Amino acid sequence: xxxxxxxxxxxxxxxxxxxxxxxxxxxxxxxxxxxxxxxxxxxxxxxxxxxxxxxxxxxxxxxxxxxxxxxxxxxxxxxxxxxxxxxxxxxxxxxxxxxxxxxxxxxxxxxxxxxxxxxxxxxxxxxxxxxxxxxxxxxxxxxxxxxxxxxxxxxxxxxxxxxxxxxxxxxxxxxxxxxxxxxxxxxxxxxxxxxxxxxxxxxxxxxxxxxxxxxxxxxxxxxxxxxxxxxxxxxxxxxxxxxxxxxxxxxxxxxxxxxxxxxxxxxxxxxxxxxxxxxxxxxxxxxxxxxxxxxxxxxxxxxxxxxxxxxxxx
Amino acid sequence: xxxxxxxxxxxxxxxxxxxxxxxxxxxxxxxxxxxxxxxxxxxxxxxxxxxxxxxxxxxxxxxxxxxxxxxxxxxxxxxxxxxxxxxxxxxxxxxxxxxxxxxxxxxxxxxxxxxxxxxxxxxxxxxxxxxxxxxxxxxxxxxxxxxxxxxxxxxxxxxxxxxxxxxxxxxxxxxxxxxxxxxxxxxxxxxxxxxxxxxxxxxxxxxxxxxxxxxxxxxxxxxxxxxxxxxxxxxxxxxxxxxxxxxxxxxxxxxxxxxxxxxxxxxxxxxxxxxxxxxxxxxxxxxxxxxxxxxxxxxxxxxxxxxxx
Ligand SMILES: Nc1ncnc2c1ncn2[C@@H]1O[C@H](COP(=O)(O)OP(=O)(O)O)[C@@H](O)[C@H]1O
Ligand SMILES: [Mg+2]
Numbered sequence: 001x002x003x004x005x006x007x008x009x010x011x012x013x014x015x016x017x018x019x020x021x022x023x024x025x026x027x028x029x030x031x032x033x034x035x036x037x038x039x040x041x042x043x044x045x046x047x048x049x050x051x052x053x054x055x056x057x058x059x060x061x062x063x064x065x066x067x068x069x070x071x072x073x074x075x076x077x078x079x080x081x082x083x084x085x086x087x088x089x090x091x092x093x094x095x096x097x098x099x100x101x102x103x104x105x106x107x108x109x110x111x112x113x114x115x116x117x118x119x120x121x122x123x124x125x126x127x128x129x130x131x132x133x134x135x136x137x138x139x140x141x142x143x144x145x146x147x148x149x150x151x152x153x154x155x156x157x158x159x160x161x162x163x164x165x166x167x168x169x170x171x172x173x174x175x176x177x178x179x180x181x182x183x184x185x186x187x188x189x190x191x192x193x194x195x196x197x198x199x200x201x202x203x204x205x206x207x208x209x210x211x212x213x214x215x216x217x218x219x220x221x222x223x224x225x226x227x228x229x230x231x232x233x234x235x236x237x238x239x240x241x242x243x244x245x246x247x248x249x250x251x252x253x254x255x256x257x258x259x260x261x262x263x264x265x266x267x268x269x270x271x272x273x274x275x276x277x278x279x280x281x282x283x284x285x286x287x288x289x290x291x292x293x294x295x296x297x298x299x300x301x302x303x304x305x306x307x308x309x310x311x312x313x314x
Numbered sequence: 315x316x317x318x319x320x321x322x323x324x325x326x327x328x329x330x331x332x333x334x335x336x337x338x339x340x341x342x343x344x345x346x347x348x349x350x351x352x353x354x355x356x357x358x359x360x361x362x363x364x365x366x367x368x369x370x371x372x373x374x375x376x377x378x379x380x381x382x383x384x385x386x387x388x389x390x391x392x393x394x395x396x397x398x399x400x401x402x403x404x405x406x407x408x409x410x411x412x413x414x415x416x417x418x419x420x421x422x423x424x425x426x427x428x429x430x431x432x433x434x435x436x437x438x439x440x441x442x443x444x445x446x447x448x449x450x451x452x453x454x455x456x457x458x459x460x461x462x463x464x465x466x467x468x469x470x471x472x473x474x475x476x477x478x479x480x481x482x483x484x485x486x487x488x489x490x491x492x493x494x495x496x497x498x499x500x501x502x503x504x505x506x507x508x509x510x511x512x513x514x515x516x517x518x519x520x521x522x523x524x525x526x527x528x529x530x531x532x533x534x535x536x537x538x539x540x541x542x543x544x545x546x547x548x549x550x551x552x553x554x555x556x557x558x559x560x561x562x563x564x565x566x567x568x569x570x571x572x573x574x575x576x577x578x579x580x581x582x583x584x585x586x587x588x589x590x591x592x593x594x595x596x597x598x599x600x601x602x603x604x605x606x607x608x609x610x611x612x613x614x615x616x617x618x619x620x621x622x623x
Contacts, residue, residue: 077417087408103326
């Protein structure tokens with residue numbers, strides 16, 4: 001498997017506190033991988049080790065196939081990173097900062113002239129690039145943070161809480177930006193304490209709590225893992241006991257609850273079996289008015305994971 | 315390394331730092347202060363001569379003798395203004411987080427910052443020298459030996475580099491700009507206060523030539539007997555005197571420096587003499603040695619520093 005990020009037994013201590021405990025992390029290339037956990041879970045600590053701001057106490061870290069020890073500029077060449085609440089030199093203008101960072105990525109003048117205005121446009125800073133960063137709002141600095149993380153055509157983009165401190169409209173924009181990065185073939189690794197954010201953009205998720213990975217899988221499997229299956233709600237034209245009975249005989253149905261004209265069908269599977277349900281009801285004389293898929297949210301999963309840890313994860 | 319090699323990355327850091335430096339209020343403040351003091355030094359004699367009615371003597375060597383004219387404290391203040399935030403400021407302001415994750419090695423970042431500091435310093439001193447050259451010509455008449463001003467610039471920059479190395483080392487180790495400024499000011503003051511005490515209280519003033527600062531004081535033109543006041547110009551043997559001694563040496567390579575001490579009942583006793591060339595070479599070596607050791611310490615701690623928040 002081609003991995004963009006891999007850690008084995010990663011451990012980091014701050015004097016007394018062990019912030020990350022034997023973390024095994026695998027981020028596949030070309031995935032949008034969410035790193036989900038509540039505040040203080042160890043997300044930022046892990047990310048800072050990946051980008052070379054902190055030293056691991058134990059374990060192995062590989063980024064884009066290279067082992068990261070300390071100060072590895074060659075690896076960082078293909079990695080974009082947006083820190084949690086990024087801060088930039090107040091005395092530089094937005095455009096100047098991107099230009100200088102661009103030079104650090106070895107971009108030619110031509111590349112910088114084309115790329116920087118495009119990035120400013122993408123993150124919505126166009127028109128403000130000539131202002132000193134000291135005059136930028138927090139949200140604008142956040143946008144500049146995203147722009148600088150995309151400089152130099154990175155293969156891997158690491159975003160630490162990208163929507164922290166953003167208003168709802170900007171949050172949607174940032175989410176779309178991340179989807180765009182994935183479409184461009186980049187690997188996106190983002191940390192978040194927001195379940196719905198991860199749910200909306202990620203293909204894979206690692207759940208971390210108190211420095212330990214609780215689970216790591218595709219978004220779908222993370223959902224399916226502890227939930228069994230989905231739930232389908234069917235509204236009938238009139239109550240029909242025969243319809244409920246026929247559903248109970250289906251192999252993938254675990255439970256059927258009838259309350260008036262509403263049938264709540266709990267499934268053993270995550271597969272979409274609404275066609276089978278529809279056929280069974282119609283075959284037993286029921287008339288369907290409406291049918292809806294009621295999946296449980298990642299939030300439910302997360303709460304369950306936290307209450308019963310799956311050791312080792314990954 | 316892919317994408318342009320080392321040099322463009324190094325110059326990007328220099329650029330980053332220069333743009334930051336020229337917009338620093340501290341640096342502009344020190345420069346304005348230095349220009350004000352230079353103006354005062356130029357204008358005061360004119361005012362005095364008008365008041366006393368004594369005509370101001372022409373002095374064709376005024377500018378090369380005075381150099382940048384800000385003295386040890388002036389150079390120290392420039393060192394602080396240029397370097398106090400250079401490393402520690404990145405950690406305090408949270409900007410280290412992005413800078414240190416760019417594809418540039420920490421060593422390159424350190425060298426770039428140092429280079430930018432030297433360029434900033436050299437430019438400020440060049441401006442001061444140009445100002446003195448113009449002002450000196452107006453006040454003291456046509457000036458000679460102006461071709462020696464680059465030596466003055468070089469010497470003052472090396473002297474200041476030594477102070478800057480202290481600031482950078484304290485800043486890099488403590489990650490605090492305030493400590494960098496205050497700590498090195500403490501060192502500066504301790505030396506400034508301690509040096510005269512050492513030189514007056516003992517025969518061991520030569521020790522001062524191996525410490526940062528003004529060093530011991532000797533006099534040109536050999537031992538003529540009588541009091542030092544009748545002798546030639548005073549010579550500082552320390553790291554602060556490099557510029558002045560470079561110019562003196564270039565004008566007259568065969569000068570000697572004589573050292574005295576004031577004994578009981580104000581009797582002046584000659585201690586020893588040595589060639590100006592020896593004084594100069596030693597002060598350059600001492601300044602370079604301190605700079606090298608302190609910069610190595612700053613670099614080593616910066617290279618290993620974790621970025622905690
Ligand atoms: N510089 C530090 N010194 C001491 N403890 C720290 C430091 N940074 C983080 N921590 C602690 O480490 C744990 C993990 O923090 P962090 O990695 O920032 O979590 P997250 O990003 O998931 O919110 C927390 O308990 C936090 O208080
Ligand atoms: Mg965090």
